[in-house]
Amino acid sequence: xxxxxxxxxxxxxxxxxxxxxxxxxxxxxxxxxxxxxxxxxxxxxxxxxxxxxxxxxxxxxxxxxxxxxxxxxxxxxxxxxxxxxxxxxxxxxxxxxxxxxxxxxxxxxxxxxxxxxxxxxxxxxxxxxxxxxxxxxxxxxxxxxxxxxxxxxxxxxxxxxxxxxxxxxxxxxxxxxxxxxxxxxxxxxxxxxx
Amino acid sequence: xxxxxxxxxxxxxxxxxxxxxxxxxxxxxxxxxxxxxxxxxxxxxxxxxxxxxxxxxxxxxxxxxxxxxxxxxxxxxxxxxxxxxxxxxxxxxxxxxxxxxxxxxxxxxxxxxxxxxxxxxxxxxxxxxxxxxxxxxxxxxxxxxxxxxxxxxxxxxxxxxxxxxxxxxxxxxxxxxxxxxxxxxxxxxxxxxx
Numbered sequence: 001x002x003x004x005x006x007x008x009x010x011x012x013x014x015x016x017x018x019x020x021x022x023x024x025x026x027x028x029x030x031x032x033x034x035x036x037x038x039x040x041x042x043x044x045x046x047x048x049x050x051x052x053x054x055x056x057x058x059x060x061x062x063x064x065x066x067x068x069x070x071x072x073x074x075x076x077x078x079x080x081x082x083x084x085x086x087x088x089x090x091x092x093x094x095x096x097x098x099x100x101x102x103x104x105x106x107x108x109x110x111x112x113x114x115x116x117x118x119x120x121x122x123x124x125x126x127x128x129x130x131x132x133x134x135x136x137x138x139x140x141x142x143x144x145x146x147x148x149x150x151x152x153x154x155x156x157x158x159x160x161x162x163x164x165x166x167x168x169x170x171x172x173x174x175x176x177x178x179x180x181x182x183x184x185x186x187x188x189x190x191x192x193x194x
Numbered sequence: 195x196x197x198x199x200x201x202x203x204x205x206x207x208x209x210x211x212x213x214x215x216x217x218x219x220x221x222x223x224x225x226x227x228x229x230x231x232x233x234x235x236x237x238x239x240x241x242x243x244x245x246x247x248x249x250x251x252x253x254x255x256x257x258x259x260x261x262x263x264x265x266x267x268x269x270x271x272x273x274x275x276x277x278x279x280x281x282x283x284x285x286x287x288x289x290x291x292x293x294x295x296x297x298x299x300x301x302x303x304x305x306x307x308x309x310x311x312x313x314x315x316x317x318x319x320x321x322x323x324x325x326x327x328x329x330x331x332x333x334x335x336x337x338x339x340x341x342x343x344x345x346x347x348x349x350x351x352x353x354x355x356x357x358x359x360x361x362x363x364x365x366x367x368x369x370x371x372x373x374x375x376x377x378x379x380x381x382x383x384x385x386x387x388x
Binding site (some may be wrong): 004005006009012017019024029030033037042048053054063064087090 | 198199200201203204206207210211212213218220221222223224225226227229231233234236237238240241242243244245247248257258259279280281284
């Protein structure tokens with residue numbers, strides 16, 4: 001069966017989104033056919049608005065509508081939580097357990113992928129450390145996230161700023177039986193006194 | 195944390211796609227921010243192209259670029275396979291086991307949702323039955339699909355056309371142990387002689 005070109009093209013566009021395979025992309029394309037023209041216009045306008053209105057905060061690198069983002073405008077930068085991506089800011093904010101400032105690296109160090117410190121938003125982090133009491137490194141607990149954490153700690157500690165790392169261990173609600181052994185051995189090694 | 199309006203608006207648009215929840219929609223919106231302006235323009239153009247170029251085949255109701263779709267142009271309508279949605283045509287075509295024509299109803303009968311025969315593409319099906327030897331009803335094996343099949347059979351059989359229904363039973367590669375009992379009892383009831 002010959003595919004309809006315009007549907008195949010739209011499915012191709014959808015398949016560039018993260019985690020969208022061929023079948024899902026086609027399903028989305030079909031959903032667009034069922035939309036009204038007004039809905040399609042609004043969808044396109046929303047895409048273009050995001051491109052034209054969202055920029056990176058000049059202080060922390062998070063997404064912002066203005067020169068400086070809402071969080072940088074309102075939070076005391078005595079603590080700075082360093083994350084890899086803007087979505088990680090949302091994850092930390094959702095906990096409600098942190099009310100300090102953020103810094104978004106836009107990636108992690110990865111020699112494999114040729115991502116060096118110059119490719120990350122690190123210089124502006126160093127430039128804003130005056131008066132900062134603690135830098136909390138909240139990169140992912142994987143090889144790249146760990147490497148990035150170690151690199152940042154070596155860079156920042158000599159400047160007299162306390163550097164901490166989010167705790168690693170058994171997830172809340174999980175069962176020991178099913179925990180992978182790396183996580184479990186780390187949970188043992190980093191046990192805390194009750 | 196106050197959301198950035200344009201990101202929230204785009205995530206809202208994505209969440210209208212089938213099976214897309216809040217979190218996935220936000221992930222897609224973030225992916226759009228990372229696209230180049232050219233990519234966003236191409237994406238929008240693809241959406242608008244689909245709306246302007248895809249229409250319904252005047253014969254079978256499937257998606258088409260012209261007045262009549264590719265399948266209606268090339269297939270002998272001695273057999274007509276009746277499906278609920280255009281995506282079902284793709285599923286049947288993928289089997290490679292069918293080379294007849296199709297007819298797309300664009301829905302199923304559903305008294306619960308006030309979908310009556312008049313809401314479906316049934317009239318044009320009746321109008322094309324001259325010379326047809328068999329109508330294969332390939333609606334889903336659920337309550338609405340079955341009701342639609344029974345309705346169509348009652349309508350078409352008196353016209354002297356053979357009406358068949360795709361077989362129901364145990365799926366290839368599945369295990370009896372895990373089959374739901376409705377499916378298993380149907381598989382028993384419709385057993386075939388070896």
